[in-house]
Structures are given as C-alpha cells and as structure tokens.
Amino acid sequence: MTHRKGIRALIVAAACLLSSFGVQATELQRIAESGVIRAGTRADAVPFAFRGPNGTPQGFSVDLLEEIRAATEARLGKPVRLDLSIVTPSNRLQLVEAGELDIVCEITTPTWQREKTIDFSIPFFRDGTRILAYRETLRQTPDINDMVVGIAEGTTTATILEEAMPGIVTKPYPTMDDAFAALNRGEIQGVSNIGIILLGLARKLEPTRSVVLLPRTEPLSNEAMACILPQNDSEWRDFVNQTIVGLTSGLADYRGRYMEIYDKWFGRDGMMVYPLDRSTRDYLLQTNVWSR
CATH class of the missing domain: 3.40.190.10 (Periplasmic binding protein-like II)
Incomplete structure (x- = not known):
C-alpha cells in the first residue's frame, strides 16, 4: 500500500x-x-x-x-x-x-x-450595492428616492437601501430574474443588488435596452462575497x-x-x-x- x-x-x-x-x-x-x-x-x-x-x-x-x-x-x-x-x-x-x-x-x-x-x-470578491434603472425611466422618475425598487428575498439589500436612503420603498421577489421581470412590466422603477450582478443580468435579459447604475458617483455600500x-x-x-x-x-x-x-x-x-x-x-x- x-x-x-x-x-x-x-x-x-x-x-x-x-x-x-x-x-x-x-x-x-x-x-x-x-x-x-x-x-x-x-x-x-x-x-x-x-x-x-x-x-x-x-x-x-x-x-x-x-x-x-x-x-x-x-x-x-x-x-x-x-x-x-x-x-x-x-x-x-x-x-x-x-x-x-x-x-x-x-x-x-x-x-x-x-x-x-x-x-x-x-x-x-467585493463590489458595491447600487440601483439599476432603464434610462427612459429616469425621464419620468429622475430621483431614486421616488422609485419602488425590487430586491431579492433573503439578501442584505433591503437593509443597505434603508440605511442609505431612509424611507425608500422596496419590493421583494423570490429571485433577481423575477425582479427584472417586474421591472419590465413597469411594476417597479428599479432593481437593486451589487453593481456587477445588475449589469450582468441586464446584458442577459435585456441586452438592447440602455441602463443606468445609481448613484452614478459611488455605491451605497461595499459588500464582500x-x-x-x-x-x-x-x-x-x-x-x-x-x-x-x-x-x-x-x-x-x-x-x-x-x-x-x-x-x-x-x-x-x-x-x-x-x-x-x-x-x-x-x-x-x-x-x-x-x-x-
């Protein structure tokens, strides 16, 4: 042996x-x-x-x-x-x-x-939490504090948003795919997660639509993975x-x-x-x- x-x-x-x-x-x-x-x-x-x-x-x-x-x-x-x-x-x-x-x-x-x-x-890995919105949405709802933002259930995103922007309205969904589907139906004005995930999903699910990550200057928080x-x-x-x-x-x-x-x-x-x-x-x- x-x-x-x-x-x-x-x-x-x-x-x-x-x-x-x-x-x-x-x-x-x-x-x-x-x-x-x-x-x-x-x-x-x-x-x-x-x-x-x-x-x-x-x-x-x-x-x-x-x-x-x-x-x-x-x-x-x-x-x-x-x-x-x-x-x-x-x-x-x-x-x-x-x-x-x-x-x-x-x-x-x-x-x-x-x-x-x-x-x-x-x-x-490490990245920052942001909110993704379609560019055309910003013409009607330019202020992210006025948006209803979709998040994935069981994540830290809701807490991060509430701490960074008290009073912001969030709506939970089982998955990020479900949140994006709600965004496309007009039920919500934005979705939130770490920036790299938002960009990846946007390119997978809606590659022809122009998106914006908010805030534009820096993330709401930095998160380790x-x-x-x-x-x-x-x-x-x-x-x-x-x-x-x-x-x-x-x-x-x-x-x-x-x-x-x-x-x-x-x-x-x-x-x-x-x-x-x-x-x-x-x-x-x-x-x-x-x-x-």
Whole structure:
C-alpha cells in the first residue's frame, strides 16, 4: 500500500469509527468516504452563477467551486465529484445549516446574524450595492428616492437601501430574474443588488435596452462575497480558505489563477468587461493573514 493510499484508508476508517460512536464526521471525512462535494450555487447571479445554454450552472463562482473540488481531490488522493444544486437567497443558509450541502458559493455577504447558524470562508470578491434603472425611466422618475425598487428575498439589500436612503420603498421577489421581470412590466422603477450582478443580468435579459447604475458617483455600500460553510468545522473551513488564498498567488501583479478565472468572465473576451480595480485587488490580498 502506498503512503497516499494509506492516508486515504485511515481517513475513511476514522469517519466510519466516528459514525459508530455517534460523533459527527467532518466534511473532509465525509467527502473522503463518499467522493462527492455537495455544493450549491445560484441560477440568477450573472456572471457569478447562472444556467448556461444547456441548463448547466456556470460562472465565476462555479469555477471557484471547481477549484475547491480539484484541491480536495488532490488532498484526499482519490477522485472527487462536484454535485451541484441550485439554491436561492431564501434557502441557501438553511441548506448548509441542515447538513444538506457542504458549501455554497455565489454572492452571499457575510453578516454576524448569519454567522449564528453557519460559517463563511474568507471573501473571494467585493463590489458595491447600487440601483439599476432603464434610462427612459429616469425621464419620468429622475430621483431614486421616488422609485419602488425590487430586491431579492433573503439578501442584505433591503437593509443597505434603508440605511442609505431612509424611507425608500422596496419590493421583494423570490429571485433577481423575477425582479427584472417586474421591472419590465413597469411594476417597479428599479432593481437593486451589487453593481456587477445588475449589469450582468441586464446584458442577459435585456441586452438592447440602455441602463443606468445609481448613484452614478459611488455605491451605497461595499459588500464582500464569501462561500457559505457548515458551522464548527474548522478543518473544512481552513481547507477552503487555503484554496482561495492559493488562487490569489500572483494577484499583486494581476497574474495567477485568480486572474485567469476573473478574465474569463470579466475580461475583454469575457461575458462582460468589469476590470479588477486596485482597491479590490488589495482588499483580496489583505484577506491572507496567515504566515508561511
């Protein structure tokens, strides 16, 4: 038996032994036994996570999950498959808390309230909250404080809008696709999320219509995006964090695996052009607080 196969056998044996004594196995132990990472992502968060032409989820977050899968496979020394499910803003936390999913990566913002039931990885992206409106709408409703703004249920967007613009009227929808459909029907005058998601959805759903991101000068808030992880499993969280940190190697010079994935979706030949600014690059680099 090789050294790697011996380690793998020990991991599986340990998971079985823990289960026999009623002790919950860690995610890595469970994955070693099953060979499957049960992951979740969104279908309405272009270009982070959305359904491709054949219905299969794709996007920046899906590629991140694939990197985590490959790293897990290398760690365990055995094939690991990614079993990808579609989640929504309203059920993503519960699915991880209930133990149905090992990880969810899309555009979730960490908050202390959410941390009470689940854990988060270090951030893998950052962007600002804005409101998108069609340019022709601004002729009739030029002031965003007079708009009814659509948001996705289960997100932090409503709180951000209320804190930035007290009294603003928001209307929740199950998904961002539903919010955009309401915008097209004239039920609302704007939709709100992080800017990059709004632009991605606009280009996917209404590519011929001119849109405006409000406020025009700067976002209402800056939000980090992180993966959702089960609570009290430091081994799995540390492994995911180490994988994300590893992707940022070379990022200081706009090189490396993170930039390859970023350019695939946000570069000149990507789905939408959204250059990685220096402040966001530095923010991502500063999340690596571990010494070698």
